[in-house]
Amino acid sequence: MFCRRALVGFPNAKLFFCDRFKHRFLRSLKFPKHTIQFHNGCYTRTTRTLHTSAPLLGAKLLSVDELFARKSLQEHLKKIQSEYNQCLQAVNHGGAEEQCREEEMRTRRSKLSQMVPLIQNIMELDTKYKEMAENEALLKDPALKELAELEKEECLQHIQDLREKILDQLVPEEEADLSDLVLEVTAGVGGQEAMLFTAEVFDMYQGFAQHHGWTFEILENAPSEIGGLRHASVSISGSESYKRMKFEAGVHRVQRVPKTEKQGRMHTSTMTVAVLPQPTEISLTINPKDLKIETKRASGAGGQHVNTTDSAVRIVHLPTGVVAECQKERSQLKNKENAMKALRAKLYAIKLEEVTSKRYNQRKIQIGTRGRSEKIRTYNFTQDRITDHRIGMTVHDIKSFMIGQDLLEEMNSSLQEFSNQEALMEVLGENEREGL
């Protein structure tokens, strides 16, 4: 939901307020509040009492009102409305045209039906504006003043709701957002310490998956000698799993005194997270003829001739050269299924890359291979803080963060909102970055 966070136990407080209502709203909240200034000092916001200190958000997150005040948005809405009307006219008068335009008509009709919910909201919004204006007149009448005040409040609430809905509908949907994913973690620079950190991040995501009720199935893992992780890959599935996890991809950096350090010096190590969406059957079809499947039983007659415990399977996608393998299971068939899953994820990532690389060109939050080598987050244990560099957000209490529940959820939601805003800005044709 645009600019709205679904946090446990958090009432329907908004992040943004018209100045006139700020006072009234703050009074109605029952928990203690303290406001924090943002870097550009544009607006204030309440925080939750879940954490000991407030998170800082360096990036500018615009409010609904600010967005609606923008000329580009108003023009965009008008553009959509005129597009809709044109389409509607074409469909209504096109009935008499020749048969060969049937395909075109079908596309037009489906486009129309997709636009209807948005158009309805825009029209409703216009109606509400008119109601507001009519109501203003009644405020002057002393007898109806109280009633008019209530009407006004209700009206404003509706307007706010509609605006949020419209913004939601304007942000383009990503095909991949509906899919499941394969998560890969790999230790980077820093030897044993990096591998230990990789294991900790892995556990954090396991907690996050549990928190959301997603399934977490380990496909491959390579532990280190002292309890760390060299690399691992996991299949995660559940509602909105890819949509959330996609923001975790990139290089995570840790700064602390490692367990292995004898002289108490601080080290910086890294690990990389890669997130590969799992395509549905429709979004990616692979021709079996394009695959070369290799097993250890390839030579000789196989079958009853040989007894082996080596059930590793390796699949090569011949047209692209992409390889996936699995040897985790004792059953060869299961290894083959897992390898296929991993292969599909890799191929899908490549396919998506082509589609999204242009779209994500200008954005701060990079998804896909562009984002792969970006340092997205630093975990500083000594100062007990985690900073996400893309939106300049810092939270404290690493221990709680690494459990993978509320704190990670919050950071993830902020990233989501910021990403939605960037997407919206692109739609509005505003490619230049506003403030930082």
Place this chain on the structure above:
Amino acid sequence: MWRRSLSAGCRCFGFGSIGAKRRGQFHSLHTCSPPALPVGRITALQALEFWKKHFEESGVTEPDLSSHYIVAHSLGGKTIESLEQRKLTEFLSREKTEQIWKLCTKRLSRMPVQYVIQEWDFRDLTLTMRPPVFIPRPETEELVELVLTDLKNKPSSGDTVQTCLEVGCGSGAVSLSLLSSCPQLQVVALDRSQEAVELTKENASRLKLQDRIQIHHLDFMTEADEACSRCSPVSVLVSNPPYLFSDDVKTLEPEILRFEDPFALDGGSDGLTVIKQILTVAPKILSDRGGIYLEVDPRHPPLIQQWVEANVAELRYVETRPDINSRPRFCVLQKKQRELDVK
């Protein structure tokens, strides 16, 4: 001659000095004492390393995987990766160490890992394994896949209960996999080996599938009529019959030669003895349009097709399907629809 399981005192073939690597070379038979237990305490990872090296030096095939699976099993896991790091790096108890040593010593005698740990996975199931009952091969997982696909596509299915006959059930891998994936299925399983029948019963109980399977101790070569009487017309006949050529049996590796039932392997001089019997008897057991699914040697499919066309009028050769390594491995046949006798 094949032998059943060996006791802890191993007979090591081709076992030279510690440093030398000999593979598959047979010297004079001599008993050697298994490696002594370590003096101090060791971790699982260290046990892994030790036995991997020892298997290598002793010429045991797949030394890495052998120690991997045995140690993992001793610690209660299927694979090393599935175990918690902690378990691998903490010291093993004396008991555990002795258990690992005992099992690995069995492997030194070339006993297949599946017999050493007494279990193995087949598709989604974990089955108990015991010599000399034949250990399911990965190719057979695909045989089950073939049957399942066809069963699901049959238009007649739905509520009707289907029956399947398996000839030569061994450990029960094929029958139990089919039952586990098809709630509507009933199975009749046969094997000439009493041990196989016992093992299949055991696995069926463990998997709680015993209510839908009947297992009979019958030799399909000599007691085919008896077999027919035990099952009313079935819609599917499936088998992984012994299909090795007798000459090839001599060249098998020790794991198979010394431990697995030769009757589960030897198919006669052309490997087709049991297959031909199955195909001859099949029309009496199958319902109309019933299907036959066989796993065979890669050289067999064209021979089988020719032979059926010449000798079994009631059967139609449908197709040959490849295994994961693209070898022609599975023969699919069907009983023809009986024509109405107009005269």
